[in-house]
Amino acid sequence: MPTVQLSKVSVIYGSVVAVDEVDLRIEDGEYVTILGPSGCGKTTLIRAIAGILVPTRGEVFIGEKNMKGVPIEERDIGYVFQNIALFPNMTVTNNVGYGPRVHEKSKEAQVEIAHKYLELVKLLEKMEMFPSELCGGEQQKVSLARALATGAKLLLLDEPLSALDARVRVDLRYELRRLVKRLGLTTVHVTHDQEEAMSVSDRIVVMRAGGIVETGTPAQLYTRPLDIFTANFVGETNLFEGWVTHREEGKSAIELRDGSIIDVATCECAEGDAVVVSVRPEFVFPFTEGMRTRITQTIYMGNYWRIVGMAASEDTVEFDVPVAEGNLYHEGQEVYLMVNRKAAVVYQRPREGIAEAVKLE
Amino acid sequence: MARLERVLEFISRRSIRKGWLALVILFFLSFVIIPTIFVLTYAFTNWDAINSVVLSDPVKMTMITNAIINSFEIAGLVTLIDFMAGLPMAWIMVRKKFRGKALVDTLIDMPLVVPTAALGFSAALFWGIAPGDIVNPLGLGVVSSPLLLLILLHIVFSYPYMVRSLSAILEQIDQNYETAGRTLGASPLTAARTITLPLFRAGLVTGIILCLARSLSETGGTVIALATLSGSKGFNTGPTLIDGWKAIAQTTDPNYNAALAFVSILLIIIALVLMVLIRVVVKRVHLPMGKVWPRPEKLLSRGFFPKLKDSSTMVFLAVMVLLPSFFIFTCVFVFNPTSSGNWGGFGSSIIYSFTVAGVVTLVDLALGVPLALYIARGRSKRLPEVIDTMVNIPLIVPTAALGYSLSLFWVGGNAVNSDVGMLLVILAHIAFTYPLVVRNVTGAVEEVDPAFEETARTLGAKPIQAFRRVLLPMIKSSILAGAIMAFTRSLGETGATRAVVSNANTAPNFIVTLITKAPKDFYSAALACIILIAISYVLMLGLRYFTRRGKGAN
Known part of the structure; x- marks a missing residue:
């Protein structure tokens, strides 16, 4: 069961310090949201966890294992992209079945797993459609099903709801938490929407300018924020x-x-x-x-x-x-x-x- | 101000705009499209001539069949090799960052702007076994088969088209797709093969058609390469056959006109049918890419193999494309200088070429930009689409056939004096460069959100003002790119020129004559090639400067 540990992680692009010596521990089964205004380094941080980019300094541990030199595909993660990134040339079933497919599952097993996870997000009836035929909320649900279908126990959500309409966003966030808790996954969710962070997380990490401002439960951050930045950014x-x-x-x-x-x-x-x-x-x-x-x-x-x-x-x-x-x-x-x-x-x-x-x- | 106001008012009137548009479309049809395919009518009006001169002459028929088979064999193999070597190169250029990338980028474009006559001479000296009098000891001298030599030559100038088309598509494909695949457990190779590659179709169609068309069209370099290879007598491609017969028809035997028409018709029809087929086939066929082999593909994704792939791609670029193009420079040191060099003649041929290219580019711009605007922004749906499809025809038709068709349309295929000759050459060059400008500008305009012009209109600008102040600055770099492409293509063209007027005094034709007609003067030819390459190179740097600046401004 995966925990995530970041120790002194820095990501530097030329002269820009995107993430500055971040230490963070996420427990097994915990739903943690990284909350911060755009440009604070939160997406960079989750990408460093996923292995999409390599930190300039510091180490990332998943399940207590050092991830240095471990490529994306061997980190056993589910990743949901802000721009959804469903493969446009594959049907919904084939999208969700892609993970099993590259894990050498048989054709029948691929379809079976795909259907199981599509059922979980209640989109089984759309299985033969192409992503372009679905609306935004459905697309993101399929993308979630695809990320889950590899059986990964660590789910990384990179602003998963920000490309969606306001109403769909609200519905989907409860759906998200329900699923994740039911499957017992460790989840890291990146967002700039403080309301979204409040309503889904066990714990919120507030980031600003590449560093962590403070972490706490939603109630702690709302009622007794330790930092004036948090007081202003989380709620009014x-x-x-x-x-x-x-x-x-x-x-x-x-x-x-x-x-x-x-x-x-x-x-x-x-x-x-x-x-x-x-x-x-x-x-x-x-x-x-x-x-x-x-x-x-x-x-x-x-x-x-x-x-x-x-x-x-x-x-x-x-x-x-x-x-x-x-x-x-x-x-x-x-x-x-x-x-x-x-x-x-x-x-x-x-x-x-x-x-x-x-x-x- | 009041007068300007009135002028604006006048040219913004609906009737004036409609009239101007009708004029542009009329020009497009009567100066570009109809002359390009006019030769097809010859089959109906002069079938008897074709029958008696060609169909009943087994020698000519064999020559035609062989030439056309050679042409398509070369084009097919060249395109296949271009694709296999071009795909990894596109990947490197789009996805990788490395030092010297800008230089590699420039080098890849190099063969696009150098006249193929110069490339042909250079590549033939590099690869081929030359006749005794022009052996360059620095050359490899390993190729004795004309077919193989032409394949090697055509790779040099078609490879950049493939790399460019594939890179353009790869740039459009969101890299997140591949990343998503990898988070799902696919190795880099598996992800690229199963996700990105199937999305390549559109780029593949463009790349294949460009390479095929370019190879099928090529005349100047091919004629020169064949003349520089010993033992290539009697070997022809479609365009070289037209080239040779045109000279005969113009000087000794007018009967050859029927043969010329027949070859042209065959080339045009086969080329058009082939292009349509490719469009359909590439779009329909699903490659059986479903199977994955995670373990071997993972092995191939890491360590030694990607490095091998990248380095062999770079070696291909260096050995197959760059070395043959630059090899000509060594000739200065190796060949014996001849004193009889006709440099006055070369100078006047360069002036001739530049005049033609300049006029052609101006006409292309003046009448191409409005047509592009109509295609991209036209209010009705059907007509712009039809025109959009027609614009491609002159790009696909082999230029030698296009040239012959055009001369048939304007002067009945007869010989003409030099003034009319220049006019005909200009018209021929307009026919195949016009689509380049239209394509470039259409693409750029389609990229620009119409909301910009609409905003200008809501602020009170007339359409013409909205175009000049808002749209024009945004597409300026594409217009320039199109113009420079048209200019360099016109400067480098041999096939169309010689099919219109076989002794036209253009620079590429001057070089062809030096090499193919006695007394042969290879030293002067090499020097002339080097000068042409230098001029083209300066032009290309200009192109890069303008397009780079355009990108920076966005």
Whole structure:
């Protein structure tokens, strides 16, 4: 059963460092998502695991075996490509049967295995068609079946859903997790879509500029991200700049630029430190006192209203109100806002500035 | 400004645009297509002449049969060898990175632009057993069979076409297919053979047709190679037969016109039928590629064998293509200089050739680009498709047959004075170079998303402005590439020229005459070849410069 271990893996193209000394361990049967903005090196990393490219430095272990010098075809992996890459000249059955075919299975065994995996993705009725006759979601399902049909226990998914329509994408991600868990595979899934990462993974690895920012379960990364970059990239958040004026167990106070105070439950920083407070929009509430804020925009989201405002502290604030209360708010209105102190996370104010610290490239 | 506005208004009118288009299509039909295949009508109007001069003359019939069998035998074998040696080369050029790749790329193109007359002389001296007076001791001198010599020669200039067509397709095939195959457990060789190779069909058709057509057409180099090989008397290919008989028909015996027409008709019909067959067959036939042999193929995928394959491909390029083309340069040191060299004559022949090539290229551009636009962007479906198919005809018809057909169309196959002769040569060269420009530009226009022009139109540009400001800059490098191809083809052509006017004063013809007509002057011929190669080389560097720059801009 395969684990994956990367030790100090670097991939360098000329003067560009695509992946910089990455260490990562993925346990057997774990579903790990590598999440990051485009250009962060996540695809390079998964390609290095697959052996499609050879790391400049560092080592890749699959199932505790060093993969140095082991070609792609002997790594026993399933790989699903972003651009799907079904062989256009073969039928669906022959595509899925390709793995068994190059493993010297008999003609009957090829067809039998192909049908078994097509059944698994519920596409048995399309088996005689050519890839160009299928829609995008079906194509990617066939491609998944093809990757599984080799019997590999390590599945590598390289942005498998990003070429698909929004609706199909959502359906397919649950399908993906269901299948993988049922077959007990170790899975590495690369994506730039944080929602997708949240909904499929056991664990998420956040990458930025060739390095790992942090790893954690979806809940950890959403509720208590260790890095301000993660707070901003995974889910939406409000960032308030201020100073720690009072610090005690369970209740600390942060003073914002206009003198207003935010109470937070936990604060790792010392009194007097310059900090940034991150609060998700759903934990900001209108109240009779608190941050004075002028509303600049109201957006109807279907099941709630998103209200955008500018606080007197010159921080932009976003918060949500139920549909029924939408008519209580309008542009130009002044409101007072409170935050849920347990949901607020405090970071040292980054030296390079907030904008730089959360920038996507 | 107001006047410009009015001019734009005027030429953008629907009726003017339609009229211009009709003119272009009319030109295409009456100056390119009809003259090219006009000789076919000879079979209906002058069947009696054919019957009495050719069909009832067993000597001529044997000559014709042998020549045509030779032509197709050579073309077939050459294409087969080109394919087998060209496929690994295409792989190297597209998939591999190595130092000196740009140089290899340039060298492969080299034989495309050098006049085949020069190549023919060079390759024949390299391979062949020459008659006593022109033995080059540096040459191999191993080939005594004219058939084998011509195969070796035709490989030199058709190989680049095969490599180019196969590379073009390989570049289009997503490398992820192969990678996907390998993640599924296929070794590199298995993946390439079972996945990429079956996707090659389109490129294969183009490559095969180009090589066949080029080999079937070739006249100048073939005539020279045969003249430089001892013991090749009486050996003919279709084009050399036309070449020889044309000279007789023009000077001593006009009866040979019927024989010429008959050979031309045969060549044209067989070539066209063959091309159609290839299109159908290559598309239909599924090679039995299903079986895989994982273990032996894995063994062949690694270590020694790929290196052997790549190095033998490179050796093939060096020994079969490059050495024979450059061998001519050694002649300067080996041959005894002759004092009687007619350099004034060579100079004027070069001027003649350049004038013809220049005029031909200008006409091709002026009337080829509009036709290409119509094929790629035409609103109706049927007519552009028909024209698109017809454009290929002059590319497929052997140029010697094309030349004879054209002279039959314009002057009834009679001898003409030198002014009319030049005009005829120009018309003949337009017929087979025009498709090159149209093909190149059509391909480029089809690549460009119409949305660019549509955007320009929504911003208020007239069609002509949208073309000039938006489309033209994007396809400029392809237009230039097409123009330079047309220019070099015209510069290097022998067969069509001699079939129109057998003593036309072009540079390749000058060299052919030096070698085939007494008093033979091999030293001057070699020098003339070297000069022609040098000029062609400069032209090709220009081509690469422009196309490279075009690519950089995209």
